[in-house]
Amino acid sequence: MCIYCELWGDGMTWYLNPKNYPRHMYTLPRPDAKPRAAAGEANPGGYINAERALVDAMEKGPEEFEATLKAMRDGADLVQGCVGGFMGQAVPLRDAEKMVEMANPLGLIACLCRKAMLAVEERSRPETTCMGLGVGMLKWERWPERYKGGVHWVSSDEAKEWLRDLDTRGFMHSLMMFGPRFIGGICNCDYPVCDALAMRLDFGFNMLKGHHVAMVDHDLCNGCGICAQRCQFGALKMNVTIDKANIDQMRCFGCGLCETGCPRQAISLVEKAKLPALQEVW
Amino acid sequence: MVDRSHLKVPKPTPVDLTKLPLKFPKIEIDYSKCTVPFWCKKCLQACSQLVFQVYCKQLARLKESDPREPGTYEVVTVRRDKCNMCNKCVEVCPEDAITITY
Amino acid sequence: MATKSEEEAKKTAYPLFVAPRPYSFELSTEMLELLRKEFDPPIIVAKFAEAVAGKKGPEIDAVGEKVFGEYGEEWMRRTLQLGEEYPDRTYEMLKEAADQTSELVFPLVLQRFIEIAYLSTQQFRILSIVENWARRLVYKVTDCYTFKTLQDKCGSEAASLLPCRHACLAMCRTGCQAWNLDATVDMDATMVKDGYCQFAINRI
Ligand code: SF4
Ligand code: SF4
Ligand code: SF4
Ligand code: SF4
Numbered sequence: 359m360c361i362y363c364e365l366w367g368d369g370m371t372w373y374l375n376p377k378n379y380p381r382h383m384y385t386l387p388r389p390d391a392k393p394r395a396a397a398g399e400a401n402p403g404g405y406i407n408a409e410r411a412l413v414d415a416m417e418k419g420p421e422e423f424e425a426t427l428k429a430m431r432d433g434a435d436l437v438q439g440c441v442g443g444f445m446g447q448a449v450p451l452r453d454a455e456k457m458v459e460m461a462n463p464l465g466l467i468a469c470l471c472r473k474a475m476l477a478v479e480e481r482s483r484p485e486t487t488c489m490g491l492g493v494g495m496l497k498w499e500r501w502p503e504r505y506k507g508g509v510h511w512v513s514s515d516e517a518k519e520w521l522r523d524l525d526t527r528g529f530m531h532s533l534m535m536f537g538p539r540f541i542g543g544i545c546n547c548d549y550p551v552c553d554a555l556a557m558r559l560d561f562g563f564n565m566l567k568g569h570h571v572a573m574v575d576h577d578l579c580n581g582c583g584i585c586a587q588r589c590q591f592g593a594l595k596m597n598v599t600i601d602k603a604n605i606d607q608m609r610c611f612g613c614g615l616c617e618t619g620c621p622r623q624a625i626s627l628v629e630k631a632k633l634p635a636l637q638e639v640w
Numbered sequence: 641m642v643d644r645s646h647l648k649v650p651k652p653t654p655v656d657l658t659k660l661p662l663k664f665p666k667i668e669i670d671y672s673k674c675t676v677p678f679w680c681k682k683c684l685q686a687c688s689q690l691v692f693q694v695y696c697k698q699l700a701r702l703k704e705s706d707p708r709e710p711g712t713y714e715v716v717t718v719r720r721d722k723c724n725m726c727n728k729c730v731e732v733c734p735e736d737a738i739t740i741t742y
Numbered sequence: 743m744a745t746k747s748e749e750e751a752k753k754t755a756y757p758l759f760v761a762p763r764p765y766s767f768e769l770s771t772e773m774l775e776l777l778r779k780e781f782d783p784p785i786i787v788a789k790f791a792e793a794v795a796g797k798k799g800p801e802i803d804a805v806g807e808k809v810f811g812e813y814g815e816e817w818m819r820r821t822l823q824l825g826e827e828y829p830d831r832t833y834e835m836l837k838e839a840a841d842q843t844s845e846l847v848f849p850l851v852l853q854r855f856i857e858i859a860y861l862s863t864q865q866f867r868i869l870s871i872v873e874n875w876a877r878r879l880v881y882k883v884t885d886c887y888t889f890k891t892l893q894d895k896c897g898s899e900a901a902s903l904l905p906c907r908h909a910c911l912a913m914c915r916t917g918c919q920a921w922n923l924d925a926t927v928d929m930d931a932t933m934v935k936d937g938y939c940q941f942a943i944n945r946i
Contacts, residue, residue, distance in 0.1 A: 384857050403695035406693050417664060493836075493850065501701065675745055676745075680751075
């Protein structure tokens with residue numbers, strides 16, 4: 359079972375449980391509180407430098423690498439309230455569409471990874487690739503540098519349209535946690551520009567696989583190869599011998615990009631719960 | 641904190657520990673020359689391996705930082721492990737701020 | 743000496759967001775004080791104790807429904823009024839978002855006023871929200887000042903009938919009426935049985 363379902367699912371898929379989205383709007387200050395700098399202000403670039411330390415540690419040896427990785431995971435657990443350093447999870451389009459009905463407000467914003475990796479700015483609404491969820495978004499003006507171009511508020515129907523558009527373009531959807539039991543964002547990632555995905559695929563933490571895996575119906579597949587261009591995880595390749603798509607379910611993240619891209623509906627997403635041998639593959 | 645010791649936390653580690661330590665190229669950036677990286681961004685976009693990342697050093701409440709001001713941003717070589725030493729970044733850098741050694 | 747890039751950068755126009763005034767995203771303390779002065783739990787509990795003196799069982803609940811029900815209505819009415827008179831930046835932004843999406847009055851605008859109502863009269867600093875989405879707004883109160891005062895003043899027997907629930911229920915109903923929301927207000931958990939009160943506003 360997915361660790362988050364076990365902790366916060368209340369018997370359902372955890373990200374379809376509305377209890378994992380709400381936040382209070384106001385916090386009264388403690389009478390004796392001293393003004394405290396936000397984490398980002400106290401240590402700008404902290405995450406980037408931690409990543410750099412990880413690479414440096416690989417030059418030193420296995421013990422140093424494992425210790426640095428552990429410190430990073432524990433740090434993420436402490437700040438994000440996540441478990442084992444996993445703060446995100448792959449979500450297929452159909453579930454992302456259900457998620458936007460459970461969270462509010464929905465704000466389209468610029469992607470932080472693309473800003474860091476390529477210095478890309480997404481100032482206008484059609485450029486945005488990230489969605490912030492929850493009442494914290496109402497206070498974005500506290501840190502305008504994070505929200506270059508501001509927040510574009512959308513209704514859940516508009517959000518679904520936006521998600522479908524990004525899906526067509528080939529972005530995989532994932533959720534992000536910002537604090538214990540609080541889903542605060544839907545990211546649209548592509549490797550290696552998405553840092554969270556790069557960390558998962560290169561160093562093995564930061565994002566869990568989803569709740570589904572993809573399977574091909576060879577009777578329907580005509581070997582067009584469109585799906586192979588969309589898989590970001592090296593799970594789907596064209597089986598040249600029989601000229602059909604082939605999916606390795608051990609590697610599949612269940613993002614569903616191949617399913618939504620297939621012109622012949624040859625690919626379907628199967629719930630992992632139905633496949634006993636995949637219960638511990640996250 | 642909640643006791644989560646009973647939970648099976650998945651811990652895949654794609655890095656092959658038996659191969660460590662590895663040796664990677666050393667990339668030095670001269671920050672006296674590279675002062676406005678978020679505006680320049682040439683090395684970030686030239687590198688196929690996405691070795692560089694840029695971040696805002698001077699976050700402020702209620703106002704955006706100006707990337708045209710020297711020192712607001714800093715470019716960092718994060719993923720040296722992926723650098724192939726193609727030297728494209730060195731070529732595109734208008735300030736000759738990058739040196740790579742192995 | 744300025745580098746080439748710096749000189750070029752200076753020539754380029756760049757849009758910068760700067761907040762036009764120093765915003766406050768938190769609730770006005772003045773507003774909270776005004777509300778507390780009028781709706782401090784000891785005041786209403788004293789009134790209830792007077793009305794209930796010498797009464798028993800079902801009578802207590804009937805009196806509770808009247809006294810606390812009226813209090814709850816007035817409490818929300820005043821919160822709505824003062825909440826509008828003392829806006830903060832969070833609320834301004836919420837109104838902007840609600841205008842643009844035409845779907846945030848429930849739950850978020852309602853949530854704001856419920857938070858104000860509790861934060862101005864209770865002793866906790868955060869109202870714990872359990873669900874807030876298009877169909878349900880659920881919150882819970884663990885450490886209730888009203889209930890505690892009730893126990894102290896009227897004894898645990900009267901308190902165990904939970905007459906104060908009528909205040910919270912009436913408050914939520916008044917909030918729903920203010921925006922003509924078709925909704926029912928239910929109690930999912932009670933202080934007496936579960937150790938906390940949980941209220942659920944369900945859209946019909
Ligand atoms: S996109 Fe569909 S039809 Fe084309 S190769 Fe993939 S599975 Fe087969
Ligand atoms: S095989 Fe399909 S569902 Fe699985 S990771 Fe690749 S694109 Fe996503
Ligand atoms: S040498 Fe090539 S791979 Fe290495 S950092 Fe420069 S551009 Fe990237
Ligand atoms: S190309 Fe050179 S000057 Fe431009 S950002 Fe990169 S290191 Fe700095």
